[in-house]
Amino acid sequence: MKDIKIFSPATVANVSCGFDVLGFCLDTVGDEMLIRKTENKGIFITKIEGYDLPLKTEDNVAGVSALALYEDAKPNCGFEIEIYKKIKPGSGIGSSSASASGAVYAINELLGKPYNKTQLTRFAMKGEALASGSEHADNIAPALFGGFTLVKSTTPLDILQLPTPSELYATIIHPQIEVKTSEARAILPNHIPLKDAITQWSNVGSLVHALHINDYELLGKTLNDVIVEPYRSQLIPSFDAVKKAAISIGALGCGISGSGPSIFALSKGQKMATRVENTIHDVYSKTGIDFYTFTCKINTEGIKVI
Amino acid sequence: MKDIKIFSPATVANVSCGFDVLGFCLDTVGDEMLIRKTENKGIFITKIEGYDLPLKTEDNVAGVSALALYEDAKPNCGFEIEIYKKIKPGSGIGSSSASASGAVYAINELLGKPYNKTQLTRFAMKGEALASGSEHADNIAPALFGGFTLVKSTTPLDILQLPTPSELYATIIHPQIEVKTSEARAILPNHIPLKDAITQWSNVGSLVHALHINDYELLGKTLNDVIVEPYRSQLIPSFDAVKKAAISIGALGCGISGSGPSIFALSKGQKMATRVENTIHDVYSKTGIDFYTFTCKINTEGIKVI
Structure with missing residues (x-):
């Protein structure tokens, strides 16, 4: 080759x-x-x-x-x-x-x-x-x-x-603003409350369990970030509105993708993921910020030869 | 009834x-x-x-x-x-x-x-x-x-x-000293370094994964506490010596049971668990503190009618 x-x-x-x-x-x-x-x-x-x-x-x-x-x-x-x-x-x-x-x-x-x-x-x-x-x-x-x-x-x-539950779909919205990874790191505190850390590691353990037992509802309950999101979401206009709308319409959960500005939502089934995409599209249309959205399955193979 | x-x-x-x-x-x-x-x-x-x-x-x-x-x-x-x-x-x-x-x-x-x-x-x-x-x-x-x-x-x-891996055994040593739960709580900091919290939640997630895939070696690598143990182990005489001896002889991991003073070790197989028990028995015999040890399987039923 x-x-x-x-x-x-x-x-x-x-x-x-x-x-x-x-x-x-x-x-x-x-x-x-x-x-x-x-x-x-x-x-x-x-x-x-x-x-x-x-x-x-x-x-x-x-x-x-x-x-x-x-x-x-x-x-x-x-x-x-x-x-x-x-x-x-x-x-x-x-x-x-x-x-x-x-x-x-x-x-x-x-x-x-x-x-x-x-x-x-x-x-x-x-x-x-x-x-x-x-x-x-x-x-x-x-x-x-x-x-x-x-x-x-x-x-x-x-x-x-x-493991990856087979009916899991992701929806992404990318607001066309710049959030530098270095800035997104700098905004985080060096020390965090022990009680918040406990919430976080209980969610990480529960998320891993949810993936293993294919429990979408539990997975949704674990998609909760009490440590990083409260800081970084400030860098993303209308983050709270997007998250609220996505979850109201039926997304399992919604959060910041990496250090942002993209926001991800996870849904059970493509139909729901598309509804979530339409919903957050409507929310972001009102901001005046350029953006694009897409919905896709979780890719269980990773990089592919084409 | x-x-x-x-x-x-x-x-x-x-x-x-x-x-x-x-x-x-x-x-x-x-x-x-x-x-x-x-x-x-x-x-x-x-x-x-x-x-x-x-x-x-x-x-x-x-x-x-x-x-x-x-x-x-x-x-x-x-x-x-x-x-x-x-x-x-x-x-x-x-x-x-x-x-x-x-x-x-x-x-x-x-x-x-x-x-x-x-x-x-x-x-x-x-x-x-x-x-x-x-x-x-x-x-x-x-x-x-x-x-x-x-x-x-x-x-x-x-x-x-x-899930509980079927060959998992616990060894307990109970030094007959008093550690009050309230004191063991009071010794902990209210805030912890974010980097330590990340280590901890990666270990919690990995531990849950190890239990699901029955991976004893991985389980051992997750039995690591960078947050609480450094504080509470000070309340338990010879904790470090017990932990070191247990792991050297072949325990998967060793830590404080609850708020102490008991120390637990986990091992693959009863034979290894008993070797661990004998080893930590020897270590603690030198302390002059009364103690007892025991080894048992993980109880997957919980409370039983007898």
Whole structure:
């Protein structure tokens, strides 16, 4: 195999209660990447369509991730990367993570799969560090593993693949405003009330249980963030109105996707997810802020060869 | 049915990472209680053997719990309670909880089971409040439901029953010192570092996952408490030495049982659990503090009619 074309999906990190550890993978929406073996050694970004991003390998999230793998594998060839960027950078649905994990996934395939998914996550985290300043895995893991993932720990890196209820659909609204990950991090307190932390870890445990027993109602009750959302929701206009409307109409839960500004809702069944999408579309139409919405199934495969 | 005799088990709350929400039920060690219907209306504690505890209904944990149920059910009879107390009060393995949950379980049986286990938990929490000053359910839930439980929330009360790996054994060491629950609560900070809370909720989620997929190794890695143990372990002489020895010999994990002073370890298989017991027995023999140890399977049934 000399070249490979992949679909690298958007992802939702945090999932309300699981700040920095939980994530799930979206279907339909994602970047496309074409990676080609070359005789010239090195990693070369040869084309980026969709958004204006740096072509220099060391300045590009996909480039840095690919380099991390490349320097470890030391193959007797190089790689050219073409990126067809569909996920807007800074949207909060894992744009940098899609580039980072897509690059390492594709090169691993072309090299005959010398690395497992956890090792690929480690390489892609180098790209995330370039994008956000910290090596987090909560978007990388669902992109590479698919479905719901839990980052048990980053040192050593330990990713758990959680089950995904089959009728679960996500609705996303992306208000076209900028929320910098660094700003969204800076707004958080260093210390939190113990009683709130207890609520949060009880919800994380309950969410994992709900996924295992396929209990949609319980899942909905666990999608509650008493720690991060009260701060970060201030950065997203009409967040409360969107959340209230989504839940009133029948969404299981609704929260901030990653560090925002995108908002996600989870619903049982496509019909309900579409109703939720229509409802939050109506709510946001009144804000005067540009936005788009979409609804999709949870993607249990992660990155796909196309 | 006019009378019933039950075994009400000891329990381990918190389970390292799950402060205030996780618990599991022990086998073999527990109180026995005989509850008898009477024509005289009211709740009467007629006998307590084993430890010196108040006979007055309103001052007794079992009495208060029974009264809470009794006042709700308003039956056309009364109940006499005999308590054969085997679990030492203040040991940290759910002594008050065994009395509280045993009383409500038995009376519910004699009344033809008008209440479900969650409702019984609510009544028994009144007894816990008498014992510790707060209506917590992390010992009550495993006593009534058996196995591992997660208190999703107390308002409204929502108890989740988690799966129990079949080869899981607990080892308990009870140093005969007094650690008051109130003191063990007071030593905790009101605020905790966000980064520690993240570690904790990732462990809670991972522990629930480990129970579902029967992964003993992962379970061991989740038995880690970065929040409460650093404070409370100061109240238990040689805690660190016991923990280190238990894990070195092969225990999956080791931590404080409830608010202490008892220490629990979990092991895969009875043979390993017994080796762990012998090891920590040796460690504690050097302290000059009286103690006892025991090893048992996880009790997946909870309270049993005998």
